[in-house]
Amino acid sequence: MNPNAAPRAICAPWWRHNAPLVQRFPTLTGEHRADILVIGAGLTGLSVAIESARRGYDVIVCDAEAIGAGTTSGSTGHLDAHPEGAPRALLEKLGEQDAAAYTQLRLQAIDTVERHAGTATAFTRVPAYYYSESADDAKEMDQEREAAATLGLDVDACDRIPFPRAACGYRIRNMARINVVGYLDHLVDIARELGVRIFEKSLVEGPTSEPCTALRAGSGRVTFDHVICATHCNFTAAPLLFAATPPYQSYAIVAKVRDLPDDALFWDNSDPYFYARRVDGVQEALVLLGGADHRTGTGDPQASLDGLEQWARERFEVDTIVHRWSAELFEPTDGLPMIGRAPGMDNVWVVTGLSGIGLTVGTMSATMILDAITGQESALHARFSPARLALSTDWLTAQARAIANVAERVLPMSAVHVETLKAGEGRVGLVDGVRVAVCRDMQHRVHACSPVCTHMGGVVHWNAVEQSWDCPLHGGRFSPDGIRLYGPPERDLGAAD
Numbered sequence: 001m002n003p004n005a006a007p008r009a010i011c012a013p014w015w016r017h018n019a020p021l022v023q024r025f026p027t028l029t030g031e032h033r034a035d036i037l038v039i040g041a042g043l044t045g046l047s048v049a050i051e052s053a054r055r056g057y058d059v060i061v062c063d064a065e066a067i068g069a070g071t072t073s074g075s076t077g078h079l080d081a082h083p084e085g086a087p088r089a090l091l092e093k094l095g096e097q098d099a100a101a102y103t104q105l106r107l108q109a110i111d112t113v114e115r116h117a118g119t120a121t122a123f124t125r126v127p128a129y130y131y132s133e134s135a136d137d138a139k140e141m142d143q144e145r146e147a148a149a150t151l152g153l154d155v156d157a158c159d160r161i162p163f164p165r166a167a168c169g170y171r172i173r174n175m176a177r178i179n180v181v182g183y184l185d186h187l188v189d190i191a192r193e194l195g196v197r198i199f200e201k202s203l204v205e206g207p208t209s210e211p212c213t214a215l216r217a218g219s220g221r222v223t224f225d226h227v228i229c230a231t232h233c234n235f236t237a238a239p240l241l242f243a244a245t246p247p248y249q250s251y252a253i254v255a256k257v258r259d260l261p262d263d264a265l266f267w268d269n270s271d272p273y274f275y276a277r278r279v280d281g282v283q284e285a286l287v288l289l290g291g292a293d294h295r296t297g298t299g300d301p302q303a304s305l306d307g308l309e310q311w312a313r314e315r316f317e318v319d320t321i322v323h324r325w326s327a328e329l330f331e332p333t334d335g336l337p338m339i340g341r342a343p344g345m346d347n348v349w350v351v352t353g354l355s356g357i358g359l360t361v362g363t364m365s366a367t368m369i370l371d372a373i374t375g376q377e378s379a380l381h382a383r384f385s386p387a388r389l390a391l392s393t394d395w396l397t398a399q400a401r402a403i404a405n406v407a408e409r410v411l412p413m414s415a416v417h418v419e420t421l422k423a424g425e426g427r428v429g430l431v432d433g434v435r436v437a438v439c440r441d442m443q444h445r446v447h448a449c450s451p452v453c454t455h456m457g458g459v460v461h462w463n464a465v466e467q468s469w470d471c472p473l474h475g476g477r478f479s480p481d482g483i484r485l486y487g488p489p490e491r492d493l494g495a496a497d
Contacts, residue, residue, distance in 0.1 A: 007066035007201065010477055010486040011074045011466050014254045014279070014288065014323045015181035023066040024188075028199040028218035034060040037215065037224040039204045042072035043180070044351050044362030045230035046187040047112075051366035052228075053194035055374070060224070061196055062217045064203040070486060071232040072184050074327025075359055076252050076290045078265050078277060079113060079176040080128050081106035084357050085335050086269070087147035093335060094383060096150060101380055103151040109363035110176055113183065116190060120182035122280060128265035131161045131169025137269065138168040145170040162262040163276070164315035175265055177277050180359070205490060207348045208237040226373055228349040229342070230365075232358065233330055233475050233487050236350055238343045241386055242456075242488070245330040245338060245353040247296035247475025251308045251465070253289055253324050258317040260285045274311055286322065287312075293356075296328055297461035297472025305465055326465045328475055328486070331355050338386040339365045340372055349373070350386050418446055426462030426469070426480065436496035437462070437469055441480045449482035450494040460493070469493065 007021050034057075038049045041063035052059045063069075081103050083090040090099045117123035130148075132141055148155045154173040161169045191198065202218030207227055214223040234241040250272075260278065267275035274291035289312050292304040305324055312318055332338060332353035339361075342348040349372070351365045372381055382388075416429035416438055426439030428451045437451035437460050449469075451459050458473030468485060469478040477486040482493030 005483075007069055008479055008483065008485055009065070009069040009073065010071075010468070011325045011327050013074050013181075013252070013325045013327065015073055015077075015179055016068070017323060019181055021066050021068055023200050025067070025198045025200045028062060028202040028222070029220045031220060032060060032197075032222045034058050034197070034222060034224050035226070036060070037062070037204070037217075037222050037227045039227065039229050039235060040070070040231040041067045041188075041198060041200070042070045042230065042232065042362070043184060043187065043359060044232065044354070044365055045228075046184070046191055047363050047366040048228050048230050048351070048369055049191050049196045050116075050187065050194060051370050053191065053196050055370055059196045060199070060222055061191065062199045062202040062204050062222070064201070064484075066200050067188060067198075068181055068184055071327065071329070071358065073181050074325065075180045076275070076277070076288055077178045077180045077359070078275065079110050079178055079359055080172065080265055080357070081110060081153060081175070081360060082128060082130060082148065082172055083151070084355055087144050087151055087153075089335070091147055091150065098379055098383055100150070100152050101378070102383075103153060105364040105368075105380070106357075106360040107152070109360040112363050113178065113359070114176065116187060117178065117183060118186035118189070120179065121186055122179040122182060123176060124178075124263070125174055125176050126264045126277075128172040128175040128267075129158070129161050129163060129166070129169055130172065130267060130269070131163065131166040132269045133165045133167050135167040141168045141170060141269075148172065161266075162264070163266045164259075164261075166266075166268075177265065178359075203490060206235050206237060206488065207342070207345065210345050212345060212348050226347045226349060228351070228369055230351050230362075232352065232354060234338075234350065234352045235488060236342045236345070236348060238386065240343060241338060241350070241352060242474045244333050246333070247472070247487075248293050248329050248331050249296050249299075249301065249304070249326050249463070249470070250290060250293045250329055250356065251301075251305050251324075251326045253305070253308055253312060254279060254322045255287050255289060255312050255316065256319045256322055257285050257287050258319060261287065274308075285319075287316065293329075295472060296475050297458075297470045301326060301463050301465040324465070326463070328470075328477065329354070329356055329358070330475065337361050337365070337384055339368050339384040340381055340386050343387040352386070421446070424464055424467060426464070428459060428461065431496070434496055437482070437493065438496075439469075439480050441467065447481040448496045450496055452494070453489055454484075454491040454493060455487070455489040
């Protein structure tokens with residue numbers, strides 16, 4: 001990677017439309033020493049760094065790109081403590097005591113965000129609604145509401161859900177919405193005030209050996225007592241973690257509408273589910289909507305985005321679609337996040353598998369990780385341990401998809417006629433008998449590189465929405481010209497040969 005190159009983001013979210021990505025901190029050079037090295041300067045990494053510094057640790061944070069280039073900026077800014085897979089499922093999985101404790105941690109995370117929030121974050125407390133578009137689900141929704149109350153959420157029944165086509169559901173009080181880029185910038189200010197040393201454009205090598213007391217970063221090296229991988233994806237060498245947290249793509253749009261919904265969070269019980277919120281208060285009739293998730297590198301990104309837009313137009317009087325983007329998330333196969341000590345490593349800690357609720361779970365992970373480092377572990381630490389077994393049917397399904405992707409390397413490929421590629425199109429195939437990932441970018445420039453991901457050999461697929469090469473195996477993402485953007489890979493795509 002060229003440390004002097006302009007920073008590149010993995011997606012172009014709404015929050016960045018008037019806040020360009022810039023590098024504010026130096027690239028790490030030379031030898032450095034810290035009590036704790038945090039890899040990743042998104043919401044999770046900065047939250048961990050702030051908590052560490054407040055407990056008296058000397059902290060270094062390194063980000064592979066500029067702060068704001070990663071997952072946090074791609075978020076839609078929902079802050080809620082409702083289980084993503086519905087309350088009854090969480091109770092069945094964890095039992096009442098641990099499920100309630102988990103929910104309480106997420107509620108406390110919202111409080112923490114509120115305490116940290118500055119004026120540019122637009123933090124606003126709003127209610128949330130979980131609903132179904134089918135009146136036949138009324139009994140089920142009543143049962144979920146009762147389960148949500150058991151978890152400790154402040155819920156009540158509603159005769160009417162203030163959202164188009166909603167037939168039944170319930171309200172959760174005291175949730176929130178936020179401008180995630182504004183919040184990220186404010187976390188940077190807090191971290192600096194606490195003496196945290198921050199480095200950008202400083203890719204850290206993934207921890208692979210035990211004991212792990214030093215890692216290369218940028219063009220230098222950091223020695224430490226503990227290293228915390230807060231990159232959203234698994235950034236260790238633990239193969240089970242890759243299998244247990246497969247990557248997914250989610251889509252979002254901002255629409256200008258004539259019929260602005262209540263200022264609240266909304267999501268339905270479909271699979272995958274759709275969700276919505278106002279962009280801000282009442283200044284503009286803008287609604288932020290998301291959904292249409294699918295496994296990274298499979299499916300059709302443009303079709304998913306078109307489907308989300310159709311869903312929006314069927315429910316609102318849409319004047320125009322103002323903005324579109326997609327973002328990557330990592331879904332734990334057993335539905336629970338991975339927070340704790342990396343398998344087989346004494347001083348390496350990881351936060352991954354945060355699914356679509358990373359703003360609250362990433363925030364709460366700061367306390368959990370630091371409690372574990374200081375020997376104050378609770379029952380939830382064992383529940384969320386990255387070393388727990390995840391060999392379920394879902395895990396096996398994820399593995400089957402991974403094996404199918406690797407098989408693409410040996411299966412016959414079709415020829416790609418570069419001259420027929422339109423601006424924004426990309427394909428993997430044979431060019432003059434050579435296997436290549438070839439695309440024509442939006443400026444009509446042709447790029448050709450190896451289609452083999454530099455992480456563990458997956459075959460990349462073209463993402464027409466974000467104009468990136470995405471690896472279905474473990475979520476690595478690359479620019480049209482093969483430059484690493486995100487994920488476990490530590491190197492750019494190779495040259496086509």
